[in-house]
Amino acid sequence: xxxxxxxxxxxxxxxxxxxxxxxxxxxxxxxxxxxxxxxxxxxxxxxxxxxxxxxxxxxxxxxxxxxxxxxxxxxxxxxxxxxxxxxxxxxxxxxxxxxxxxxxxxxxxxxxxxxxxxxxxxxxxxxxxxxxxxxxxxxxxxxxxxxxxxxxxxxxxxxxxxxxxxxxxxxxxxxxxxxxxxxxxxxxxxxxxxxxxxxxxxxxxxxxxxxxxxxxxxxxxxxxxxxxxxxxxxxxxxxxxxxxx
Numbered sequence: 001x002x003x004x005x006x007x008x009x010x011x012x013x014x015x016x017x018x019x020x021x022x023x024x025x026x027x028x029x030x031x032x033x034x035x036x037x038x039x040x041x042x043x044x045x046x047x048x049x050x051x052x053x054x055x056x057x058x059x060x061x062x063x064x065x066x067x068x069x070x071x072x073x074x075x076x077x078x079x080x081x082x083x084x085x086x087x088x089x090x091x092x093x094x095x096x097x098x099x100x101x102x103x104x105x106x107x108x109x110x111x112x113x114x115x116x117x118x119x120x121x122x123x124x125x126x127x128x129x130x131x132x133x134x135x136x137x138x139x140x141x142x143x144x145x146x147x148x149x150x151x152x153x154x155x156x157x158x159x160x161x162x163x164x165x166x167x168x169x170x171x172x173x174x175x176x177x178x179x180x181x182x183x184x185x186x187x188x189x190x191x192x193x194x195x196x197x198x199x200x201x202x203x204x205x206x207x208x209x210x211x212x213x214x215x216x217x218x219x220x221x222x223x224x225x226x227x228x229x230x231x232x233x234x235x236x237x238x239x240x241x242x243x244x245x
Contacts, residue, residue, distance in 0.1 A: 072113035
């Protein structure tokens, strides 16, 4: 069947409203499933519209499910109407409404729904905890060198057995152990040299400070500077004298 825009629009509308399955839609428009998927393959705009319709349909279904779950968790009010009819006096063929009774009933929260939500939250927490544990690095502490050597061989062989039979892996592990041992032996010597250099630098600074103090002590004491006498009353009336001594 030839592709038609009108038919494609109707198919997309039915998919979005979730009225029928793909097979039922194809039967409605008298096309085969093969034709439907060929249209999706050959018409990019039709494929995109179908995928958007499916996404929208799923969003609506999820929203409806959440509303229903919320009602089950919190409880809801159920309405029930009873309508009575009587024959119409003016038109005996038809009936008219006599009375309408509305009954309201409160439905309590569902224990199963509450348990479902709590169990889902518990599983989510367990999954997050498991993922956090898996992301942590594996640390194994050993007490003797031989056990450490065997673990290094196991790691070098991809955590598979038989690594001790591979001479290349054994040789690489032995070299690594020798290098680590050599670095540990050299480390105290390096620290000793650093302490020695720090002690010599401190000794030089102490000698320089002592020399500065000796120079200051050897300098003669400066003579005291006499302050000039200042007359506090330069102008006095006749018959008065100033005593500043």
